[in-house]
Amino acid sequence: MQSIYEKPKMLIDTATHFCPGCGHGIVMRLIAEIIDEWGIRDKTIGLAPVGCAVLAYNYLDIDMCEAAHGRPPAVATGIKRVHPDRVVFAYQGDGDLAAIGMAEIIHTANRAENITFIFVNNAIYGMTNGQMAPTTLLMQKTATTPSGRDPINYGYPIRICELLAVLEGSSYLERVSVSSPENVRKTKKALEKGFRTQTEKKGFSLIEILSPCPIYWRMDANESMKYIDEEMSSAFPLGVVKDWEN
Amino acid sequence: MKQLLTGNEAAAEAAIQAGCRYYYGYPITPQNELINYMSVRMPQVGGTFIQAESEIAAINMVYGSAAAGGRAMTSSSSPGISLKQEGISYLAGSELPCVIVNIQRGGPGLGDISASQADYFQAVKGGGHGDYHTIVLAPCSVQEMADLVYDAFDLADKYRNPVMILGDAQIGQLMEPMEFHKKPQKNLPIKNWALTGAAGRKKNVIKSFYPVKGELEEFNAHLQKKYKMIAEHEVRYEAINVNNADIILVAYGTSARICKEVVKKSHRFEFKVGLIRPITLWPFPTDIIRKMSEMVQCILTVEMSAGQMVEDVRLSVEGRCPVHFYGRTGGGVPTSLEIIKKIAEIVPDNRVAHTLLQLTEVK
Amino acid sequence: MTEKVILAGFGGQGMMLLGKLLAQAAMTDGKYVTYFPSYGTEVRGGTAVYHLIISNEEIFSPLIEDANTLIVMNQPSYQKFKGMLRPDGLLLLNATMIKLNDPPDARIYKIPATEIASKLGNVLVSNVVMLGAYLAIKKLFSADHILGQLHAILKGKKGNLFAINKQALESGMQAIKS
Numbered sequence: 001m002q003s004i005y006e007k008p009k010m011l012i013d014t015a016t017h018f019c020p021g022c023g024h025g026i027v028m029r030l031i032a033e034i035i036d037e038w039g040i041r042d043k044t045i046g047l048a049p050v051g052c053a054v055l056a057y058n059y060l061d062i063d064m065c066e067a068a069h070g071r072p073p074a075v076a077t078g079i080k081r082v083h084p085d086r087v088v089f090a091y092q093g094d095g096d097l098a099a100i101g102m103a104e105i106i107h108t109a110n111r112a113e114n115i116t117f118i119f120v121n122n123a124i125y126g127m128t129n130g131q132m133a134p135t136t137l138l139m140q141k142t143a144t145t146p147s148g149r150d151p152i153n154y155g156y157p158i159r160i161c162e163l164l165a166v167l168e169g170s171s172y173l174e175r176v177s178v179s180s181p182e183n184v185r186k187t188k189k190a191l192e193k194g195f196r197t198q199t200e201k202k203g204f205s206l207i208e209i210l211s212p213c214p215i216y217w218r219m220d221a222n223e224s225m226k227y228i229d230e231e232m233s234s235a236f237p238l239g240v241v242k243d244w245e246n
Numbered sequence: 247m248k249q250l251l252t253g254n255e256a257a258a259e260a261a262i263q264a265g266c267r268y269y270y271g272y273p274i275t276p277q278n279e280l281i282n283y284m285s286v287r288m289p290q291v292g293g294t295f296i297q298a299e300s301e302i303a304a305i306n307m308v309y310g311s312a313a314a315g316g317r318a319m320t321s322s323s324s325p326g327i328s329l330k331q332e333g334i335s336y337l338a339g340s341e342l343p344c345v346i347v348n349i350q351r352g353g354p355g356l357g358d359i360s361a362s363q364a365d366y367f368q369a370v371k372g373g374g375h376g377d378y379h380t381i382v383l384a385p386c387s388v389q390e391m392a393d394l395v396y397d398a399f400d401l402a403d404k405y406r407n408p409v410m411i412l413g414d415a416q417i418g419q420l421m422e423p424m425e426f427h428k429k430p431q432k433n434l435p436i437k438n439w440a441l442t443g444a445a446g447r448k449k450n451v452i453k454s455f456y457p458v459k460g461e462l463e464e465f466n467a468h469l470q471k472k473y474k475m476i477a478e479h480e481v482r483y484e485a486i487n488v489n490n491a492d493i494i495l496v497a498y499g500t501s502a503r504i505c506k507e508v509v510k511k512s513h514r515f516e517f518k519v520g521l522i523r524p525i526t527l528w529p530f531p532t533d534i535i536r537k538m539s540e541m542v543q544c545i546l547t548v549e550m551s552a553g554q555m556v557e558d559v560r561l562s563v564e565g566r567c568p569v570h571f572y573g574r575t576g577g578g579v580p581t582s583l584e585i586i587k588k589i590a591e592i593v594p595d596n597r598v599a600h601t602l603l604q605l606t607e608v609k
Numbered sequence: 610m611t612e613k614v615i616l617a618g619f620g621g622q623g624m625m626l627l628g629k630l631l632a633q634a635a636m637t638d639g640k641y642v643t644y645f646p647s648y649g650t651e652v653r654g655g656t657a658v659y660h661l662i663i664s665n666e667e668i669f670s671p672l673i674e675d676a677n678t679l680i681v682m683n684q685p686s687y688q689k690f691k692g693m694l695r696p697d698g699l700l701l702l703n704a705t706m707i708k709l710n711d712p713p714d715a716r717i718y719k720i721p722a723t724e725i726a727s728k729l730g731n732v733l734v735s736n737v738v739m740l741g742a743y744l745a746i747k748k749l750f751s752a753d754h755i756l757g758q759l760h761a762i763l764k765g766k767k768g769n770l771f772a773i774n775k776q777a778l779e780s781g782m783q784a785i786k787s
Contacts, residue, residue, distance in 0.1 A: 042445030045314070048453075057451045063441040065313050066453035068336045071306040074298070078310020078318065079441060081268060081294040086443050104306070107299035250629070250636050250644070420671050421629070421644040423636040507669035579672055 008032035010041060010061050017055055019126075021221030023211030024052060026178045027120055028059050030188045031089075034195060035062060044087045045079055047072040051093035052126040070101025073108035076115045087198060089116040095125050098134040098158050105164070105206075112169035112203035116194040119160060119206055122213040123232065130216030134158045137235050142216070161208050161241040171203035173241040177210035179228040183238075193243075202244045210236055248423040253391040253413055254279035254321075256424055257347050258287065260395035261319050263426055266345070267293035268311035268318040270304040272326060275359040276415035277349035280321045301326040305333030305346070312342040313452040315440030317399055321347035323415075324365050325356065327373075334408055335374030338469075339454030343402035345395065346380070347411045349418035352577045360577030361415035361500055366554035369412050370528040377466055379473050381409040381480065382527040384498040388422040394525070400431040405476055406439075412527060414550065416500045416579065473529075482525035483534060487512075491520030493593060494538045496559050497548040498524045500579060505548055507582040508589075519589065527555070532562040539566040543594055546570045548580055568592070611664040612749065613673045617690050618682030618703075620657045623736030626762070627680070628659040630740060633758045634750045635663040643671035656686045663749065678747070679715075680739055682706060682722070701743055703735065718742060718785065725780050734777035741781020752778060 007013065010032035018024050035041055041062055048056040050069035057064035067075040072090035080088045097105050097119050108115065124142060125131040131144040135157050139148035149157075161173040172194060176187040190207045197205035210232050212224035219227060240246070251259070258280045261269070269288055271281040281297070288295035294311070298304035304320045311318035322330060327348045337344060348369060352362040367373075369382045381401050385391040391413060398409040441450055456462035484502075487509050488494060497505040502523040512519040522538060524531050539545060544567050547556040556571045563569050572588040574580050590600075614631070616624045628644055635642040645660040660673045678699040681687045683706045691713055694700060700715040705723035720742045726735035737759075744752060756775060763771045 041443075043443040045441045045443060054455060055457075057449075057453065061444075061449055063444045063450045064453075065310070065441055065451070066340070066455055067309070068306065068332055071302070071309075071333075074303040074306035075310035075313070077296070078268065078270070078307035078312070078316075079314040080310075081296075081307075082311050082314035082316040083442065103299050104303050107303065111296075248636055250632055250642075416645065416671065419646055421632060422671075423642060503669045503671075506667075510669070579670070581672075581674060582670070 008036045010035045012059050012061050014058065016059055018052070019215045021212060021214035021224060022052070023122065023178045023209070023213075024120060026184060027118065027187070027209055027211065028056065030184070030191055031091075031118070032060060033188065034192055038195070040087055043085070044089070045083065047076050047079075047088075047090035049090070049092040049096040051096050053091050053093060053120065054127070056091050070096050070099070071104055072096065073101065073104040073113075073115070073117070077108055077111070077113050080113060080115050084114070087116075087195060089118060089195070091118045091120070094119070094121045094123065094133040094135040098160050105160075106167070109164045109204045109206070110167050110169040112171070114198050114201055114203060116198050117206040118191065118194070119208045120211045121160075121208055121236065122211045123157070124213045124216045126213050126216055135160075135236070137231060157235050159236060161206065164206060165242045169204055170206070170242055171244040172197040172205035173208075174243070175208040175210065175236055175238050175241060177228050177233065177238060178212070179210070179225040197244065208236070210238070248425050250421050250423055251388060252279050252419055252421050253385070253388045253417040254349065254419065255283050256388045256392040257321070257395050257411065257413075258283040260392035260426060261345065261399070262287050262291055262293070264317065264396045264399040266317040266319045266399060267291065268308070268316045269293065270296050270298050270307035270318070270320050272298050272301045272304050272322065274323045274326045276351055276418050277321050277323050277347065279419070280347065280349070301329035302333065305330040305337075308344045309333055309337055309340070309342060312337065312344045313340070313441050315437045315442060317403075319345040319347065321349065323349045323351045324353050324362070325351075327365060327368065331368065331374035334380060335372070335376050335378065336454055337408045338372075338378035338380065339376060340452050341406040342408070342452065343406050344408050345398045345402055345411065346408060347395070348413065350412065350414040352575070358577050359415060361550060361579055362575070362577060363414060363499060363501060363550040364552070364554065364575065365412065366527065366549070366551060369410050370530070370558070378469060379476075379528050381405070381407055381476060381529075382412050383409065384412045384525060384527050385417055386499050386502045386523065388417070388420060389424040391417060392424055392426060393428055396428040400434060401480065403434045403437075405472060407472070407476070412499065414500050477529035480526060481529045481531050481533070483531040484521075484523040484525060485534065486521040486523070487518065488520035488522065488538060491518045491538075491541070492543050493517075493519050493589060494542050494545050495519065495521045495548055495585070496524070496535065496545060496555070497521065498527060498555065501548045501550055504580050504582055504585065508585045511582060511586070517593070517595075524555075530558045530562070532558075535559055535562040536564070536566070539563040542567060544568040544570060544592060546572060546585075546589060546592060548585055549573045550579060551575060611662065611666065612678065612747070613676045614661040614663075614678040614680065615658060615673055615676040615690055615693055616661060616680045617656055617658040617686035618736075619686070620655055622657075622682045623733060624657050624659055624682065627736040627740050628661045630755055630758045630762070631661055631663070631750070633761075634754050637754070637758070638750065640665060641668050643668045645671040656689055658686070658690060678743070680743060682735065682739070684708065699746060701739060701746070703739065718746065720781065720784050722781070725784065726777060729773055729776050729780065731773050734774055737774050737777035738781040738784070741778040741783075742785050743781075744778075745782040745785035752782065
């Protein structure tokens with residue numbers, strides 16, 4: 001009997017700590033699939049953030065490094081400079097990358113480091129119980145915006161891809177989502193393009209993935225996917241923002 | 247062959263000769279000669295030099311290169327070291343070897359750019375969050391700066407632990423004849439824990455997060471065991487004129503140079519002054535100071551701070567003899583005359599005090 | 610023998626190089642030497658002061674409290690550092706830029722260093738004029754020894770500056786002898 005769908009070898013056979021309906025599991029799986037298909041386990045080094053994805057190293061069967069909150073771009077730079085021929089990627093959430101780690105991501109892009117950043121944007125701080133993220137939508141309710149995010153007090157959602165696009169050092173920036181099987185396939189393609197940007201030494205790549213957090217969005221899984229398509233995607237338009245090939 | 251170099255330049259060149267190929271820094275006076283030197287030399291030896299966007303980024307780049315198995319270094323001065331403390335805690339918690347050079351300046355806050363020893367606490371007491379120690383080495387000359395930088399890389403690799411070189415604006419900017427003569431130590435452990443891509447082996451993970459109950463306590467026990475071993479094997483100090491001394495001075499770095507002058511001047515008198523100069527500030531030379539405290543009339547600690555190392559001296563002495571303190575702050579450097587006056591003030595023997603006061607007039 | 614020299618001028622008058630040449634010469638002679646810059650926050654202008662100690666014995670503090678020699682290039686530096694000279698010390702001053710109203714208790718030599726350097730065609734060598742004068746008075750090192758150090762420093766593109774520096778050194782020595 002031929003198996004047509006199975007767990008990627010790089011995905012460790014263990015229960016994850018992710019909540020039901022969370023998008024992180026999908027993204028982890030996509031990364032594992034690519035490492036399997038490309039056969040690059042022995043030359044890949046990943047970075048885990050501080051945030052919901054901190055335990056990524058428990059799920060991916062590759063060399064991995066933790067970094068302090070917001071610092072994966074700096075740590076990844078240090079690793080890549082020692083091993084320029086390895087595939088180095090950093091997995092970061094919206095608080096890690098767009099709040100506390102904003103300086104590091106901007107300067108790493110500006111130095112055109114050959115590193116791929118997987119930026120999972122769920123518009124919320126999940127690990128600390130649902131506070132506002134830099135990418136929280138206007139009027140979205142969170143633990144620290146109990147009446148909704150009012151731009152007067154809380155500012156506006158930050159569009160990272162567009163922000164990084166103005167830097168000459170960024171080469172490939174695309175925003176995707178995991179809201180449907182079609183979008184998941186597009187996400188995988190974008191991740192592969194990100195890795196290829198790196199292996200072909202074309203510089204900095206970042207894939208922003210709109211991802212659901214049903215628990216702190218106070219929705220069920222289906223409603224969350226709909227929320228991504230109807231609300232999030234209008235604040236954060238999907239598509240290629242910058243591409244060295246075009 | 248002897249060269250005339252600043253302490254900052256000597257530290258940089260010694261690092262390169264010790265095999266450091268990854269340097270990340272951020273400009274701050276008074277350590278600028280170091281970062282400038284690295285920007286020229288690293289490309290010449292095929293190494294990496296990055297002027298980082300902040301001290302925080304620089305220490306995290308060090309973290310990355312250390313995790314990947316490279317010999318990595320950063321340097322800064324006091325306010326910048328405060329910023330690096332988060333990273334140093336993570337380095338200690340992930341057991342990563344690296345070298346951090348701290349060319350101290352006056353504080354608190356922006357302070358000033360002149361010499362100070364007010365970072366003792368943040369150097370030897372961990373400095374960031376958690377129960378950890380960095381190994382702290384304190385040079386008192388340009389030559390010793392170079393020698394200790396060589397040793398720092400070996401100690402870091404031997405124990406998988408961050409090592410801090412604690413200098414100050416004077417040691418950093420002072421030019422003295424020096425030569426590079428040490429070779430890196432052989433037989434260091436292989437870095438089989440490093441991140442290289444998991445070719446033909448199980449994956450390696452570098453982390454300091456232990457969320458499962460009990461794991462973190464177990465890890466801390468492991469760290470404490472390591473620190474105990476370091477304390478047993480790596481204490482270094484210089485003892486001058488300590489046999490039959492009536493009073494012992496305890497001072498490190500720039501202050502110790504001045505204390506050596508005091509010891510030399512005291513040779514002409516009956517009253518005997520000795521000096522213990524800690525070279526490792528952590529681990530602290532507790533045993534020798536305890537031993538001395540049983541033999542002398544009193545101990546005088548001299549620092550360019552309001553009194554930081556003196557706490558460790560008192561913990562070593564445990565009340566066996568009086569421990570006095572003389573300090574200057576805010577860029578002040580003690581003079582031998584000031585120290586001699588202080589000795590005259592504190593020695594219990596009036597006749598001796600009189601002699602010492604005469605000495606102060608000799609200059 | 611311990612010689613403690615304080616060198617001061619405004620940033621750009623080449624005091625750093627003057628002291629470094631002496632320090633290099635001392636090192637090559639096998640003497641103990643410390644050379645310490647005491648920076649202000651200004652990069653140009655302001656006063657730059659350097660503490661140079663040359664000795665046959667180990668040097669402890671590189672900071673000078675009582676200088677044997679004070680070499681000063683401009684009025685603010687003189688005002689600021691005159692108090693650090695020993696009563697019997699040597700005061701070597703750039704007479705082009707410093708007016709002495711009440712001379713201190715010291716051996717005083719007034720060298721119009723800026724003027725001499727200008728006549729030679731490059732005001733930047735006023736420091737080496739002072740160095741020449743200092744050598745002629747203290748005779749710590751021979752002119753050839755210092756010229757050797759200069760030669761080592763003025764490499765490559767700066768090589769063509771050797772001739773004028775040599776002239777400056779000789780003019781400074783001559784200013785003392787005549």
